[in-house]
Amino acid sequence: DAGVIQSPRHEVTEMGQEVTLRCKPISGHNSLFWYRQTMMRGLELLIYFNNNVPIDDSGMPEDRFSAKMPNASFSTLKIQPSEPRDSAVYFCASSFSAGTGELFFGEGSRLTVL
Amino acid sequence: QKEVEQDPGPLSVPEGAIVSLNCTYSNSAFQYFMWYRQYSRKGPELLMYTYSSGNKEDGRFTAQVDKSSKYISLFIRDSQPSDSATYLCATHNTDKLIFGTGTRLQVFP
Numbered sequence: 691d692a693g694v695i696q697s698p699r700h701e702v703t704e705m706g707q708e709v710t711l712r713c714k715p716i717s718g719h720n721s722l723f724w725y726r727q728t729m730m731r732g733l734e735l736l737i738y739f740n741n742n743v744p745i746d747d748s749g750m751p752e753d754r755f756s757a758k759m760p761n762a763s764f765s766t767l768k769i770q771p772s773e774p775r776d777s778a779v780y781f782c783a784s785s786f787s788a789g790t791g792e793l794f795f796g797e798g799s800r801l802t803v804l
Numbered sequence: 805q806k807e808v809e810q811d812p813g814p815l816s817v818p819e820g821a822i823v824s825l826n827c828t829y830s831n832s833a834f835q836y837f838m839w840y841r842q843y844s845r846k847g848p849e850l851l852m853y854t855y856s857s858g859n860k861e862d863g864r865f866t867a868q869v870d871k872s873s874k875y876i877s878l879f880i881r882d883s884q885p886s887d888s889a890t891y892l893c894a895t896h897n898t899d900k901l902i903f904g905t906g907t908r909l910q911v912f913p
Contacts, residue, residue, distance in 0.1 A: 694847070721899065732810075732905030733848070733892065745899065781847055792838075793901055795847030 692716070694796035696782050702802045708770040711799045714763055715784030723793060724757055724767050725781040733781070739765065740787055772803045807831060810893055810904030819913050823880040827893035827904045830874065836896035837869050839878045842906065843889045851891070852878065883911045 695714040703709055715722050723738040737747040739759045747757070754773070759765040769776055779800050783793040810827045817823055825839075836855055840848035852867040854860045860867045868877040876893050890906040 723900070725903075733903040735900055735902070738900055740899065783847070787899060792850045792853065793848075795849070797845075797847050 694782055694784055694794055696796035696799050698799055699797065700800045702804065703772055704804050705773055706771045708768065709772045709801060711767045711780050713765045713782030713796060715765070716794055717763070719784035719786050720762070721785045721787040722759060722765050723783040725783065727779045727781060736767070774803045777801055777803050807902045808893060808895055808904040811907055812905050814908040814910060816910045816912065817883055819883060819885060819911055821883050823883050823909060825878040825891050825907050825909070827876040828874055829876065829895055832871070832874065834895040834897060837876050838894040838896065838901070839867055840892045840894060841889045842892060848892055885911050885913055887911050
């Protein structure tokens, strides 16, 4: 069982560049979540999708952040332009919404913006 | 006020100790409570799941919810070095999980 797959695992970029993070959820799961984790703020929910439709994007910090889910097996989180304060670990998680609500997390994408 | 508050630690204990990890939450409507464990450079994984008040035991782990005081606890008996990780409490609010900031635990031999 492959689990949630995220890419890239590490990304180092310069301020102002566009960053795209990718996620493949577990097959059969119909909810997908993007979280950001920092030492100071912990795990913050950015946006979540249910059946490929964005349900709640209130956690997206600014217009520089956007997320898409074109189909049930793929999602992207884009930051354009990136800033040093966006440096964090970004996690994608999926779940079967009719279940207990248990989230299955990927291993994260560690972003460093110089 | 954050919806879920958790002491970030770090907490350092000797092998074999009993560990108590705690969270408080603000919304009395929350019904489902979870503990996730996160090893270094990995994603969080579900450890325990409880509904409403009471205790739930799984091996060396016991999760406790006190809804009257909005308090969530995780107890680890006979702690092992392999328990060294960050422990995050979470509550289930409709379709999404809200996490505490996590408590970093170090169990030394």
